Amino acid sequence: MRMHHVTRLALSPGAKQWKCPALRPLGTVTAWQQHNTPSQSREHREPYPSSERRPSKSPRSSPNGNVRVSNPLRPKGALDIDRLYPPSYITTEVDGVQRVFASILLRDLCTCEMCVDVSTKQKLFSTVDIPLDVQGTARNTEDGVHIRWTNDIAGYGPEHVTHIPNASLQSIVEHGCATPEFKPPQRVLWEDKRFRADVQDMPYDAYMGDDATLHRAVRQLHTHGLLFLTNVPEAESSVATIAERIGPLKNTFYGMTWDVRSVPQAKNVAYTSQDLGFHMDLLYMKQPPHLQLLHCIRSSSVGGASLFTDSFRAASNLYLLHPNAFAALSTLQVDFHYNHPDSHYYRQSRSLIELKRLKLGPLKFGGLPAMLRAMEGENTIGPVTADAFGASDWIDAVSWAPPFQAPFSMLSTADVDNAVPWPFKAQALKVTEHALGDKVRRWHAAAQNFHGMIHESEGIYERMMKPGECVIFDNRRVLHARKAFEVGDAGKERWLRGAYIDRDPYMSKMRVLHDRFGSLQKER
Numbered sequence: 001m002r003m004h005h006v007t008r009l010a011l012s013p014g015a016k017q018w019k020c021p022a023l024r025p026l027g028t029v030t031a032w033q034q035h036n037t038p039s040q041s042r043e044h045r046e047p048y049p050s051s052e053r054r055p056s057k058s059p060r061s062s063p064n065g066n067v068r069v070s071n072p073l074r075p076k077g078a079l080d081i082d083r084l085y086p087p088s089y090i091t092t093e094v095d096g097v098q099r100v101f102a103s104i105l106l107r108d109l110c111t112c113e114m115c116v117d118v119s120t121k122q123k124l125f126s127t128v129d130i131p132l133d134v135q136g137t138a139r140n141t142e143d144g145v146h147i148r149w150t151n152d153i154a155g156y157g158p159e160h161v162t163h164i165p166n167a168s169l170q171s172i173v174e175h176g177c178a179t180p181e182f183k184p185p186q187r188v189l190w191e192d193k194r195f196r197a198d199v200q201d202m203p204y205d206a207y208m209g210d211d212a213t214l215h216r217a218v219r220q221l222h223t224h225g226l227l228f229l230t231n232v233p234e235a236e237s238s239v240a241t242i243a244e245r246i247g248p249l250k251n252t253f254y255g256m257t258w259d260v261r262s263v264p265q266a267k268n269v270a271y272t273s274q275d276l277g278f279h280m281d282l283l284y285m286k287q288p289p290h291l292q293l294l295h296c297i298r299s300s301s302v303g304g305a306s307l308f309t310d311s312f313r314a315a316s317n318l319y320l321l322h323p324n325a326f327a328a329l330s331t332l333q334v335d336f337h338y339n340h341p342d343s344h345y346y347r348q349s350r351s352l353i354e355l356k357r358l359k360l361g362p363l364k365f366g367g368l369p370a371m372l373r374a375m376e377g378e379n380t381i382g383p384v385t386a387d388a389f390g391a392s393d394w395i396d397a398v399s400w401a402p403p404f405q406a407p408f409s410m411l412s413t414a415d416v417d418n419a420v421p422w423p424f425k426a427q428a429l430k431v432t433e434h435a436l437g438d439k440v441r442r443w444h445a446a447a448q449n450f451h452g453m454i455h456e457s458e459g460i461y462e463r464m465m466k467p468g469e470c471v472i473f474d475n476r477r478v479l480h481a482r483k484a485f486e487v488g489d490a491g492k493e494r495w496l497r498g499a500y501i502d503r504d505p506y507m508s509k510m511r512v513l514h515d516r517f518g519s520l521q522k523e524r
């Protein structure tokens with residue numbers, strides 16, 4: 001009946017990219033599937049479409065008799081590269097075991113002086129210059145494999161030898177990458193008590209003057225996502241000085257730095273500035289700031305305490321206690337906007353819980369729930385549960401900013417645009433009002449759960465910021481709020497000065513400092 005629509009979509013000659021369901025990213029849900037899933041099975045099936053191919057266990061043999069590295073989890077119907085392009089492999093020994101590597105992979109890895117510039121570290125050839133059927137002869141030595149190429153890139157003579165160290169080969173075997181990515185320290189999910197026990201304020205002078213202290217600061221911004229500096233000079237420029245110790249300031253339409261300064265808006269407002277609920281900044285941008293800094297230059301005489309809470313802790317608890325709510329919030333898109341058409345209009349859709357793409361061997365998953373679903377009953381390593389992964393391994397960011405939420409929409413990037421090919425969009429839109437209603441209802445119920453969790457009092461760290469203090473926090477993890485306060489005399493109002501830093505410069509700084517000081521941090 002209704003599910004036929006899905007089948008027809010998948011088989012239609014017009015929908016080329018859908019010929020092979022396995023090519024569709026795991027964990028995506030089409031508007032059709034959201035709409036057509038029978039409600040009684042919804043709890044269990046959603047958001048994982050029933051038409052999705054499961055990973056297959058069957059090993060595949062090669063038509064040409066070459067040794068094949070077949071992964072038992074390789075999905076059925078995956079493109080068989082050997083049938084389309086000439087297979088060319090190099091066999092070499094890694095840690096006493098014969099391993100087979102694609103010749104192109106190894107040729108591409110060459111870092112000799114002819115292939116990578118010694119000074120700029122930039123590649124001197126393009127991967128596409130490598131012949132499709134590049135072949136070579138390998139010689140194993142103590143320090144790795146040495147390969148002479150029989151049909152090398154044009155311009156490379158017979159003297160060119162590629163050397164790949166054992167460590168790189170080993171790393172490919174273990175991690176699927178010759179140079180493993182930097183693995184940041186494990187995140188610590190905190191509640192108020194844990195935060196107070198774990199961390200201490202950091203004096204401004206040490207932060208500015210000592211690289212090892214800066215490393216501790218940057219590390220804490222990853223593990224806990226929240227840091228306080230004390231004894232900060234009163235100067236307006238201090239917040240920029242603090243930020244630039246980590247990386248360049250992020251400029252926005254608010255300026256390089258900006259003021260949070262409440263003045264009475266109207267004479268009848270009774271000189272009280274109201275509560276500002278938990279939120280994150282600039283979610284209506286494609287790349288919201290990663291770090292936010294707020295330097296307290298002047299505090300209010302009464303009220304105005306700052307509140308912080310760890311949204312990753314809430315998301316993690318949500319996963320354990322309300323997995324369906326977690327699934328809804330990690331897949332359904334909600335829009336944020338900054339809607340002042342006369343000056344600025346920003347709009348961005350994102351899921352409340354943004355998951356990292358998980359990798360298991362060659363397979364990638366939209367997130368842990370998608371992976372658990374795909375693995376269900378077919379894995380060889382035993383049951384995979386949430387306990388097997390720390391939240392920091394699979395939650396990438398949270399998006400929570402109720403004041404900037406835009407009207408709900410089915411045109412959010414992941415809901416319709418990516419899921420429904422254009423020829424079928426018109427058809428899909430016929431049921432849009434149902435789909436949109438279903439979506440809002442699912443999101444609303446799940447978001448109520450999340451809202452309850454971020455407001456659990458034991459999770460909230462409250463602090464009356466004093467002049468000379470500066471808070472730095474992870475804007476995609478730690479929610480911030482402010483309690484109501486009384487505005488003082490004119491010219492003496494509460495005054496914070498803020499700045500932002502993007503994720504890239506922050507990660508770069510953490511990586512560089514980790515390489516210098518990482519081993520000193522083991523005892524922590």
Ligand SMILES: [Zn+2]
Nearest residue numbers: 110112114115
């Ligand atoms: Zn080379």
